[in-house]
Amino acid sequence: MTPRTPRALAAPSLAAPFTLCGLTLRNRLVATAHATAAVTDGAPTETDAAYWRRLAEGGAGMVITGGTAVAPESTLPQRYLTEAWRPEIKDAVRRRAEAITDGGAVAVAQLVHLGRETLGAGTFYAPVSAAAVRSPREATTPHPLSTEEVRGVVDAFRISAANSVQAGFHGVELHAGHGYLLAQFLSRVNNTRDDEYGDRIALPAQVIDAIRTEIGQLPIGLRVSVEPGEESGLGLDDLIELLPRLCAAAPIAYVNVTTGVRNTYVPGMATTRPPLLESVARIRSAVAVPLLVSQGFRSVADIERALDSGADLVGMARPFMADPDFARKVIAGDERSVRPCTGCNEGCRTFEPTGSCSVNPELGPPGAAARPAIPLLLTRRGARGGPVAVLGAGPAGMECAMALARSGAEVTLFDTARRAGGQARLASLAPHRSGWQKFVDYQRDQLADLGVRVRLGTSPAPDDLAAYAQIVLATGAAEESVHVPGELLTLTSTDFLSRYSDVVPEASGVAVLDDGFGWWQGISAVESALAAGAREVTVITPGTGFATGLSPENRTQLMNRLTGAPLRVVAMSTVTSTTTDGVRLRHVLDGQETHLAADVLVTVGERRPRRPDFAPAAHQTVRAIGDCVVPRRVAHAVAEGRAAAEAVAARLL
């Protein structure tokens, strides 16, 4: 095939249909593959089907399901991956495929063999790979597949693809990215074989040919990722060399290009633009087949730019979890109403118990129509109807006010702060945490569009609230000061975030006393101090390490950002007192005391509920939500905001 050059003419808009192997995609937006964990004993559940149905109904042109393994050695002990090689689960898979096609999208099943990547969970079997080359993410070297065993892998993909198509999928996508087995064969570092599979494209080509014998001309897509570091042996230059050769050897319907390997492949808030955006034209020039580019696309401007640079389709996953109606809204020109993915990587990556989303309260666990949430009922009185007052314009209060306004209630939102956002806005003040501000901006814009009265910088007096029969307290939390006796300038992490650019230039050595939970308060204090030019930052923690509360993905990206930074970590220690030039440390095990030079101490204290001293009148029903009940995560705040609105609205009817 002749490689295409970048389009010279005007690019199609994201709303334009696209034809793929005779199938019509209603637009250029693709929901890329991910697991839901709503899978029991390897078979998708009703909850799983409902998830994909909702996603397809939101308007994406093509939906690719993920977390589907082709062989037992590629599963996890929890068995939440779909076991595609088993024909007996076909009915469950059919439910999933029908959910997508009923929603109007083209349904594609991504198939994966993890190879040497155990995801850190271990399996019941020995990890396998192209060669005896250890993954940087694993402690041991995998078993190198024999020639005969590789042929078994080919068969596993063939059988799984046949099962998927027979269950109703329009096509399949081979996962040859993220460092999984097919990528291990494509890598010049990991594939050191001297048999026929030493040709790096041989295994993927054989898999494609084998599947073709089962599914005919239905689409077979290929997902690859630009992997970082020389040790991956599969960077952009490698892909530019391999893809034309592979497409010539075994024709595919499309190539889906993303980035990263396990632990780096889910960019957090620090990644604010699509990493591949500048490379689209180069990839386009190398491949003649339809090109799907993924990773980090969040805005219409970036999507259109990718299409303009030569991509045919643009893929996203997390934005569809945050707002399944993403496609419908942006095609209607209503990007402002899209509930944004913040890149927090909290709910969507932890599977507790299934995929959820911090900012989308409608995504609930199995058996629940939404994320479970129970607002705290402080007083219940008999009065019904009338206007509603919400006190506190953080994520909980704004979500509550939005939902109330949508239900037709007359609502006023108060906050003593001059700017909306509460703890989310505070968190966004740190470097690389701007994702929270995106969410605050979204909520603020929605409140304006819904006509909610917002009174910032105002603390309503009891008389001001007399007119409201329904009151919702969403007044958040405040960080407690950690008492450390001594002379050194000592600030809470809240105070430090608010003024670090003023404090740090006067204090070159910054000590951060973490609470041991390894969460963002201490981490953001570190990143803020470094951004402001601190000569040295030292984290002191009674726990066993730094940033231990983060998911592996966020922690890896954090450590990449901190590479080369003057950061020291003193684990299993605490601060007993300060002096004029530093802090006195005590080891929590042996009690040994040492001195650390520092110019300022930042402490991470417990956040305590903050509620107004407010005596409700005889007619007032009062509820409390979010951090002012118990300080937790944004996900709790948003879900309780929504639930409180529903409870209040029920009383208004």
Add this chain to the structure above:
Amino acid sequence: MTIRAWAAIRQWAGRPVVLPPEVCACGIGHAGVMRLDDIDRLDRINGINGINGINGINGVDGRGLVGAHQRVSRRRRPDGDRGRPDVACLSPDVGRGRLDFPRWSPDVGCRRLDAARWSPDVVHRRRTSSLGPVD
């Protein structure tokens, strides 16, 4: 009255909470945890004497709510002493629908604790990658 108490617990435990085994007396590790002062708060919130109303039923310091988990208490204290425990461990049967008590109030609320913050050394988060959404 017991039904009321159970219904309240069930409402409270409707949210999955990962519980560190060293806190969870029963060792099951995925039910809920409630401090006794939260139980007091539950009393106040509900504005009734409901929880106290089952005093003595199970012989746990006059707090039948805790004693409803006799099995748990016994396991935690092999000598059979069901004295006042630090925490109440809710059986997984509660909140999962196996104990089918009638709903008491659609709006019952109480303070919930985030088990992940129970102690610095107990953070029961998944340590694995998940094949969740990437792009």
